[in-house]
Amino acid sequence: MAASILRRSLLTPRCRAGDVAALHSGPSRRRAQAPGPIASGRRAANSPAGERGVAPWVAVVGLEIHAQISSNSKLFSGSQVQFAAPPNSLVSFFDASLPGTLPALNRRCVEAAVMTGLALNCSINKKSLFDRKHYFYADLPAGYQITQQRLPVAVNGSLSYSLCVGRKKNQMVTRTVRIKQIQLEQDSGKSLHDDIRSQTLIDLNRAGVGLMEVVMEPEMSSGEEAAAAVRELQLILQTLGSSQAIMAEGQLRVDANVSVHHPGEAYGVRTEVKNINSARFLARAIDYEIQRQIKELENGGTVMNETRAFDFKLGCTIPMRDKEGKQDYRFMPEPNLPPLILYDTKSLPANTNHQQVVNIDWIRERLPDLPSVRRVKLVEQYGILPEHSFTLLNEDGLMEFFESVVRQTQMNPKKVIGWILNDMLGYLKQHNLKVKESPVSSLFLADLLNLLERGTISSSAAKQVMEIKKGNQKVLNKLIGLVQRTTRGRVDPVLVKQILEKRLSQ
Amino acid sequence: MLRVSLREISAALKEGRVSPTELCQRCLSFIKATKFLNAYITIAEDTALKQAEESEERYRRGQILGDLDGIPVAVKDNFNTAGIETTCASNMLKGYIPPYSATVVQKLLDQGAVLLGKTNLDEFAMGSGSTDGIFGPVRNPWSYSRQYREKSVQNSHTENEDSNWLVTGGSSGGSAAAVSSFTCFAALGSDTGGSTRNPAAHCGVVGLKPTYGLISRHGLIPLVNSMDVPGILTRCVDDAAIVLGVLAGHDPKDSTTVQDPFKPFELTSFIDASKLCIGIPKEYHAPGLSSETLALWSKAADLFENAGAKVIEVSLPHTRYSIICYHVLCTAEVASNMARFDGLEYGHRSSMDKSTEVMYAATRREGFNDVVRGRILSGNYFLLKQNYETYFIKAQKVRRLIANDFVNVFRNGIDVLLTPTTLSDTIPYVEFIKEDNRTRSAQDDIFTQAANMAGLPAITVPTALSEKGLPIGLQFIGRAFQEQQLLTVAKWFENQVKFPMIQLQGMMDHGHTVCRHQKSAFFS
Numbered sequence A: 001m002a003a004s005i006l007r008r009s010l011l012t013p014r015c016r017a018g019d020v021a022a023l024h025s026g027p028s029r030r031r032a033q034a035p036g037p038i039a040s041g042r043r044a045a046n047s048p049a050g051e052r053g054v055a056p057w058v059a060v061v062g063l064e065i066h067a068q069i070s071s072n073s074k075l076f077s078g079s080q081v082q083f084a085a086p087p088n089s090l091v092s093f094f095d096a097s098l099p100g101t102l103p104a105l106n107r108r109c110v111e112a113a114v115m116t117g118l119a120l121n122c123s124i125n126k127k128s129l130f131d132r133k134h135y136f137y138a139d140l141p142a143g144y145q146i147t148q149q150r151l152p153v154a155v156n157g158s159l160s161y162s163l164c165v166g167r168k169k170n171q172m173v174t175r176t177v178r179i180k181q182i183q184l185e186q187d188s189g190k191s192l193h194d195d196i197r198s199q200t201l202i203d204l205n206r207a208g209v210g211l212m213e214v215v216m217e218p219e220m221s222s223g224e225e226a227a228a229a230v231r232e233l234q235l236i237l238q239t240l241g242s243s244q245a246i247m248a249e250g251q252l253r254v255d256a257n258v259s260v261h262h263p264g265e266a267y268g269v270r271t272e273v274k275n276i277n278s279a280r281f282l283a284r285a286i287d288y289e290i291q292r293q294i295k296e297l298e299n300g301g302t303v304m305n306e307t308r309a310f311d312f313k314l315g316c317t318i319p320m321r322d323k324e325g326k327q328d329y330r331f332m333p334e335p336n337l338p339p340l341i342l343y344d345t346k347s348l349p350a351n352t353n354h355q356q357v358v359n360i361d362w363i364r365e366r367l368p369d370l371p372s373v374r375r376v377k378l379v380e381q382y383g384i385l386p387e388h389s390f391t392l393l394n395e396d397g398l399m400e401f402f403e404s405v406v407r408q409t410q411m412n413p414k415k416v417i418g419w420i421l422n423d424m425l426g427y428l429k430q431h432n433l434k435v436k437e438s439p440v441s442s443l444f445l446a447d448l449l450n451l452l453e454r455g456t457i458s459s460s461a462a463k464q465v466m467e468i469k470k471g472n473q474k475v476l477n478k479l480i481g482l483v484q485r486t487t488r489g490r491v492d493p494v495l496v497k498q499i500l501e502k503r504l505s506q
Numbered sequence B: 001m002l003r004v005s006l007r008e009i010s011a012a013l014k015e016g017r018v019s020p021t022e023l024c025q026r027c028l029s030f031i032k033a034t035k036f037l038n039a040y041i042t043i044a045e046d047t048a049l050k051q052a053e054e055s056e057e058r059y060r061r062g063q064i065l066g067d068l069d070g071i072p073v074a075v076k077d078n079f080n081t082a083g084i085e086t087t088c089a090s091n092m093l094k095g096y097i098p099p100y101s102a103t104v105v106q107k108l109l110d111q112g113a114v115l116l117g118k119t120n121l122d123e124f125a126m127g128s129g130s131t132d133g134i135f136g137p138v139r140n141p142w143s144y145s146r147q148y149r150e151k152s153v154q155n156s157h158t159e160n161e162d163s164n165w166l167v168t169g170g171s172s173g174g175s176a177a178a179v180s181s182f183t184c185f186a187a188l189g190s191d192t193g194g195s196t197r198n199p200a201a202h203c204g205v206v207g208l209k210p211t212y213g214l215i216s217r218h219g220l221i222p223l224v225n226s227m228d229v230p231g232i233l234t235r236c237v238d239d240a241a242i243v244l245g246v247l248a249g250h251d252p253k254d255s256t257t258v259q260d261p262f263k264p265f266e267l268t269s270f271i272d273a274s275k276l277c278i279g280i281p282k283e284y285h286a287p288g289l290s291s292e293t294l295a296l297w298s299k300a301a302d303l304f305e306n307a308g309a310k311v312i313e314v315s316l317p318h319t320r321y322s323i324i325c326y327h328v329l330c331t332a333e334v335a336s337n338m339a340r341f342d343g344l345e346y347g348h349r350s351s352m353d354k355s356t357e358v359m360y361a362a363t364r365r366e367g368f369n370d371v372v373r374g375r376i377l378s379g380n381y382f383l384l385k386q387n388y389e390t391y392f393i394k395a396q397k398v399r400r401l402i403a404n405d406f407v408n409v410f411r412n413g414i415d416v417l418l419t420p421t422t423l424s425d426t427i428p429y430v431e432f433i434k435e436d437n438r439t440r441s442a443q444d445d446i447f448t449q450a451a452n453m454a455g456l457p458a459i460t461v462p463t464a465l466s467e468k469g470l471p472i473g474l475q476f477i478g479r480a481f482q483e484q485q486l487l488t489v490a491k492w493f494e495n496q497v498k499f500p501m502i503q504l505q506g507m508m509d510h511g512h513t514v515c516r517h518q519k520s521a522f523f524s
Helices: A017-024 A026-030 A107-119 A223-240 A279-298 A360-365 A371-382 A386-394 A398-408 A413-430 A442-453 A459-469 A474-486 A493-504 B006-014 B020-033 B045-061 B103-110 B146-155 B173-180 B197-203 B237-247 B291-306 B317-340 B356-367 B370-383 B385-411 B437-444 B449-454 B483-497
Strands: A057-068 A131-134 A144-147 A154-165 A171-186 A190-194 A199-203 A210-220 A252-261 A271-276 A307-311 A316-319 B040-043 B072-076 B114-119 B186-191 B206-209 B229-234 B277-281 B310-314 B416-420 B458-465 B471-478
Touching: A057 A223, A057 A279, A107 A154, A107 A171, A107 A210, A107 A223, A107 A360, A131 B317, A144 A171, A154 A223, A154 A386, A171 A223, A171 A386, A210 A223, A223 A252, A223 A279, A223 A371, A223 A386, A252 A279, A271 A279, A279 A307, A279 A316, A371 A386, A371 A398, A371 A413, A386 A398, A386 A413, A398 A413, A398 A442, A413 A442, A413 A459, A442 A459, A459 A474, A459 A493, A474 A493, B006 B020, B006 B237, B020 B040, B020 B045, B020 B072, B020 B114, B040 B173, B045 B114, B072 B103, B072 B173, B103 B114, B103 B186, B103 B237, B114 B173, B173 B186, B173 B197, B173 B229, B186 B197, B186 B206, B186 B237, B197 B206, B197 B229, B197 B458, B197 B471, B206 B237, B206 B483, B229 B237, B237 B458, B237 B483, B277 B291, B291 B310, B291 B416, B291 B458, B291 B471, B291 B483, B317 B370, B317 B385, B317 B449, B356 B370, B370 B385, B370 B437, B385 B449, B416 B483, B458 B483, B471 B483
Parallel strands: A271 A307, B072 B114, B072 B186, B277 B310, B277 B416
Antiparallel strands: A057 A210, A057 A252, A131 A144, A154 A171, A171 A210, A190 A199, A252 A271, A307 A316, B040 B114, B186 B229, B206 B229, B206 B458, B416 B471, B458 B471
C-alpha cells in the first residue's frame, strides 16, 4: 500500500556512483581520527618499491563498519526486511516519512546490538540516546537519519584477530584492535541513477533497516590487518546471528580511514576510502591508498582530507566529488524516542513485563561460543594446527563437516584434516562450490577414510575415489584397472564398473 | 439544539429526541451558513453523513459504541484523516490525502463520532492568530455576537462591519471558532505553546492541553515533537473530560505515551475547597497584561479564597526566559521536522527540476510561507555545530529549569496554578496584522507556553466578558497526569463564574431562538 503512494521518483541527474555510496555509509564521515600515541611498535613499515632509503613510513588504518542487523522487521517500523524484493514493496508509512508518523524501536535490533557489543567485549550503556543527523538526499525520505551520535548502545570494546605473517606467511599472530563504539542507526534507501533518461529511481525497501555501526580505532597498519579484522568481525556476527554480514548483499559495508606518517611524527592527513563492497578488495583498496599517499608525499605533494572510492575494475582509489567538507549534519536529539534503557538482573525492576525490557545478563548467558573459543576447542580436542582451526571456521559449514567425519571414522583427526583441507577444500575452491554443495558427503569421506585406515585401500586409491565422486569419470577406468590388477583379471570389468558406479553414487 | 453541550446532546441522542443524521445535517447546514468564519478548510459532508447513518443504525439496534456515538466533531487540519485531505493550511500539503488516520482521530471514530471536517489554522500550526494559513484567516464568531456588537457600536460608529472583525487567536482558531459558533460539539486542536488554549480563551470556549505523554501524537503532523499535545476544545469542562476519556492512553505507535492505563473519570460538582491550595505565580504579572484581565484574575483568586481554599502567591523564577528558550527549541525542531517536505514522496513538487537540489529548493520555497521558512532558517542556524552548545543545549538547560520551577511549586503543596490565559481579550484582524507573526507569537504564548515546556496539563476556562463584550479566559495548570484534579477545579470554577453564552444574531439561522442569556453571577 505504501508503495502506491510513492511516486516513482523521476529526478534529474546527479548520477555519481560515489555520491550514493557517501550517503549510504552514514554518519561515519566526520569522525576525527583519534589522536594519541601509536599503539605499539609492531606497525609494518611501508615504502614504495624502488625508493631510496629514507625514513620508513607508517600507515594508520581505522575502520567504520556498517552491519545490517538480521531482523524480520526494520529498526523503527514493522516493515519486513528482505533482500532483492520488488522495489518499494517493503515500505511502511514511517519508512516513507509520511507526516505524523513516529518511530517505534524494534526490540530485536536492540538485542542484536547488545549481543554484538558483549561479543566484542564492550561495555553496554544502560542508557543510550537517539539523535537525528540531517542531510538532504533522495533516498533519505525524512531528511534525517536516526542514529546514536551522543550516547551509543555499546562502547570501549576490543576485537582480536589473527593473520599469517613472515616471509612464507606461515606464522600466525594475533592482534587486537579497540572498538570505540557500536551504534544503532537506520539504513537509507537506494538510488538508482538512470543516465540515459536522466532520472533517479528511488527504492525505499532498505530505508529504515537497522544497522550496527562498529567503529574501530585507527590501530591497524595495513590492508591485510584490516581485512583480517573485518573477517573476524564477520565470523562473530554470523556466529551470533546478529547480522548475516554478507558483503555481496551489502549487509556488511566497510569504510577505511587511512593516513601515513614517519614514526615519531604526528599522524598524517587522513583520507576515507569508501565503496569497499567485497572482502577481496578490502586489503587491496587500503594498501593501494597507503602506497598512493606515500608516493604523493615523497613526490613533495600533500594528502588531502577527502573521501575516495575504490574502483575495483581499475584497482585504485579515486577522489569522490563531494561537498562533504562543508556539510554540517545539525545533530539534534530525536524527540520521539525516549532514552533506550537496558537492564541487568540486578537493576531489573520487579514486576516488569519481560517483553518490555532487555536484560543484558540474560543475553550474556545465552551467547554462543565465539569463533576464537571454537578454534581453541578444535585445537585442543583434535590436536590440529591453529591455522587449520582458522580454515575450518572461515568456510561456512566446514567445521561441522570436519567434526562429522571425525565422529564417523577411526582415522586420527590430524590426518582427517589433511584430507579435508587439501583434497576436498581445494577441489571445492577450484569449482567455486560451498561446503554444503560438496559432492562428497561427510559419511562417504568417513567410509573412505576408514577403508584407508584399515589398509583395505591405498591412499592413491582413496584419492581416485574422491576424484570420481567429484565427477571425474576418467578416473573410474583407473579404478577398474586397479580392481582388475588386484583380482588378477578374475572379474568381469563391466560388472566391476557397475558395482563401482553403484557404490560411488550412494 | 446545537447550542447545548456534548453531554446534553448525547443524552438527547440516547433518548431519541434527535437522530444522528438529523444532527449531522443541522451541523453541516450551520457550517455552510457560517462559512464566512472560515473555520473549516474541508467539509467532509459525504463521509460525515455516512458515519451519521451508521450511527443511526447502531442507535436503532441499541448497540452504540460509546458516549460520542453520533456526535458531530471537527478536527484541526494538522491531524491525519484517512481519505480526507489534510493540508496544515500549507501549499506544501494542499491536495494531500493521507492513507491513515491519527490515533486520536481513529479513537473518535471508533467511538462513533461523526467527523464533520477539518478546521483552519496557521500554516503548520505556526502562529497565534489563525491568520497565516493559505486558506485565509479565521474570523472570531464573537465578532458577530450581540454582546460585542452592542459595545462596539457604542464605541465607534464609523467602522464598517467587515473591517472590524476579530481574530480567533491560534493556531487552532478554526477549531475554537467551530465549537464557539455551535457547528460542532467538540473539536481537536493541537497545543505546542498554547495553540489550543489561546484561541479557546479568545473564542469563549474550554481548551484543554493534557499532560505530555497522556495522549498519542501519532498522526499529528508535528510542530515541536517534544511539546506537541493534541488539545481538546469544548463548550464546558465536563465535555472536555468526556473527550479526554476517549483519547487518553498508551499508543504503541507513539513511544512517548506513558504505559500506565488511563481511567476515564466523571467530574463531581462538589469540591472541598478547604483542602485546595491554589498557587498564583507572581511572574505572570507580565508587561502587557490588560488591567481587565488582571482584575479578573485577582477576582478569581478571591473566589477560591472565599470558598475556603488556600491561595498562595508562588514564584516560577525562570518564567521570563521561557519565550526565548521556546523560540530556540521550537525552531530547531521545526527545521528538522520540515526536512521531509522535499517534494519527493508526497505533497507539493516544483516543476523546476533542473537538478534534485534545484527541485528541493524551489519546492520548499513554493510550498512554505515566510513564517515557516523563517523558523526553518533560524532552527538550522541554532543546530549548526558552532552554535549548538550556545543555543540549543543552553535552551534545553533553561527548559529544565522552567520545568523544575513547577516541580518545586507542586512539591510545596500547590494543587493547581491559576493564571491568565492571554494578555487581553482578542483584537480586530486589522490590528493584529500590524505586528509580524513572530512578535505576536512571542506575546501571545507568554502564559501558556511554559506548561508545554514542562509537559504539564493546563486548561483555559471562559470566565467573563470584557468591557468590549469579548471573552476572557483564565488558565489552570495542574500536576503532571493529574487531569482529574485539574478538571475538577476547573469545573467548580466554571460553575461559579457562569460565563454568558455567545449570542449569535443576524448572521446565522434566525430560526433558532437565541439561547438563554445567563447573566454572570459573579463577574457582572
